[in-house]
Amino acid sequence: MIALTSFKGRSVAVFGLGGSGLSCLNALSAGGAHILAFDDSEERCAVAAKIPGVTILDLREADWRSIDALVLSPGVPLTHPEPHWSVRLAQDAGVEIIGDIELFVRERNKQSPSCPFVAITGTNGKSTTTALISHILKQAGFDVQMGGNIGTPILELEPFDGQGDAERVYVIEVSSYQIDLAPNLNPSVGLLLNLSADHLDRHGTIQNYAQIKARLVAQSKNAIIGVDDRYSANIASNLRVKGNDVVAISGFANDRAGVRAPDGFLQSKSDGFLFNLDQARALRGSHNAQNAAAAVAIAQTFNLTPSQIAKGLTSFGGLEHRMEEVGHGKGFLFINDSKGTNADAAARALGAFPKVRWIAGGLAKEGGIDGLVDHFDRIDCAYLIGEAGADFAETLNQHGVPFKDCGTLDRALDAAIADGEVARADGESMEEVILLSPACASFDQYPNFMARGDAFRAKVSAYLNDESETQSQGMA
Template sequence: MIPVGVFRDQSVAVFGLGGSGFITAQALVAGGASVYVWDDNEHAREKARAAGLRIENLASVDWRGFSALVLSPGVPLTHPAPHWTVVKAREAGVEVIGDIELFCRERRRIAPDAPLIAITGTNGKSTTTALIAHLFATLGFDVQIGGNIGTPILALEPPSSERVHVVECSSYQIDLAPSLDPTVGVLLNVTPDHLDRHGTMENYAAIKARLVSAADHAVIGVDDAFCAAIAKKLRAEGHDVIGVSAAGMLEGDGVVFEGGALYWRGGRRLDLIADLSGVGSLRGAHNGQNAAASVAVLHAIGLDGAGLAKGLRSFAGLAHRMEEVGKYGKALLVNDSKATNADAAEKALLSFDNIFWILGGRAKQGGIESLKPLFGKIAKGYLIGEASHDFAKTIGDAFPVAFCQTLENALPLAARDAIESARAEPVVLLSPACASFDQFPDFEKRGDRFCEIARALIKAY
């Protein structure tokens, strides 16, 4: 854990006692702050009380005594309306920040030169975060990985000049980190998501842009219009920007993914970095962009060479993101539970053919309309969860579907259909294009259940 000393001998309010909030409160106490915590969930309060934290109903305290409100990233800051704690804090002139901001301030206080790599994007950020950390580790660095990828940032080891922190940042976390200033900031892409929390695409993109705007070096994917505009603006302002592309959209120097390989492009010259052919964990153009961004990060801080190619080939991949669980007869079973929207599911559909597709859950805005051009790759669909009937209407007669209700029904049926089909190299793919919350608490639990069923099927085959 990182003791946060920037609020020593000051009073701080913490709202939200989930994974990051609980650790945040403990880190502030360890740093010498007087911390008052609250959560609307009684179980969370009891856990905090058992850990010795001071429980205080923040609805009935004098907010003028607080130096800051540390807000859980899952709590609305602006949209659809500011949370009541945010209203009270602003009325009292109290700043509202998050755990990423606390880390940044502590880093500046104790180790301002400590390497910090921060990654964001609508899709691909977890894979890229894991890959960057893996590359640093293969080169012998002391690496800490956390943030939105799973481990709260303040649960990591403290920053030092000999230690690299690789941190995934959601838009919610960036919005609560006004002084986020990484050594290298990575912005992969911006597509519609979380508009209920940010209001408009323009506001959402502007929040994402903050991460790279204050970075010493900015690595930006330029394959969508929002990110291309952000890269162009930062270059015009004199920022150090390395562009990355998997769609031939790069203007100027940078890293490109073409024909299954990564190249450094300088002027008209292409220098091979690594051939990714046969690297299953980095299958598809979207992973080509993720890999391009990862090597661009190391290039930005002066690390190049053969070690990068070796590190890319040894990357095991990320759980729940195009995770190859195993073979059931001739069928490959793939867990892509992290595909919680259509844009993420598109990446998986583009990466395979002869797909027996398990989809559904709680639909995001737009459903699967944008995936219609890829319906020709689908052998059959297996619908689960709340979105089943709406998705069936979108699919129409493009491919046959089965209404399965649950994953437990869908996976055995899809596996049987796949091995009984005449199709070569069939793929049973869970890529739901939906949130999991109708049937599972999170996409991890959904993916874990897929893997559990898949391994039982494989064992019994």
């Protein structure tokens, strides 16, 4: 845990006592802050009340004149659709509103400003890239602390080691919600992968969303930006005009990019690095080409050699729920891309295979799947689940894409396997790819995308293991 000594003796209000909120309470308590905490959940409040120095108080009853800062959970609305009541109270009292990333930034600035801090954001691919660069750096011998919006909350990571931090590196995935609560975000390496319409219910417009994302690279010592979409490319251009050093990266043959990946071959202008992505099974598809290009650009800021980078790329095992190979057998390849919660992410997954049986649906996001039209010819059949099923069916029907309205993930997987077995028996294919890439949130049927992906993995495992057990019993 990172104790927040920069808030010693100060009065801090905390609203939202989930995972990141509790980590903030523990870090503030360890640093000697005076803390008022509240959450709509009585159960969460009861847990928080056990932390030394924490007073549970409905913040509507607090004396805001005595409060120095409001630490807000990233899940609580700051601006859209309207500010949370705690935000309005803080604003009316002139109290700054910050989040856990900002707390980390201030403690780093105080204790160890030269400590390597890699911050990664983007609409899609940030989790994979965070895990990938963490893996590459670990392989090269660095003490990597990975967290933030992926896995461990940032303040629960190991503290600054007090020895100059030459080998300890913080690799942090940062969401737009967290950036919005981190006005002083100043990573030593900042990466913006890409931008497409997402979370507009919380940011209002794509323009506002892009401005928030741009803050991560605006104050970075080393700014690395994907230039495969116009919003990110414009951010890169604007930073260059201001005199910032920017390394552009691309998943395609883009001459503007310092690291690019034409036709699946990673190329770096700076050192002639060349790598065939076919050697990295966990990095299928053009979207992973951009992720890999980003990881190479980051690794180069740590002066890693081409052989060290290639070793890390080849040995990377992938990220759970993101183009994760969860089963291979009986003539099938099963891919769990449950983290593909919007159409842009699903497009990247569909683009990784020439033909797929596609399981899609859930709680729809703005735009539906209209943006996937260019990938419809890759779909042998779509198996639709959840609330979005009817809308997706209408779009697919308009474009002549075969589909089945299955309702649930279990029925969808059963139907996809049955159709695939028929196709193989008829000699239509040697191997069938069944892809779960929902293009939707999971909340209509599952608590989160992880639970949805776990359910898919479990059913795939049951299917693959059942026949093998039967065969072994027959052989006996």
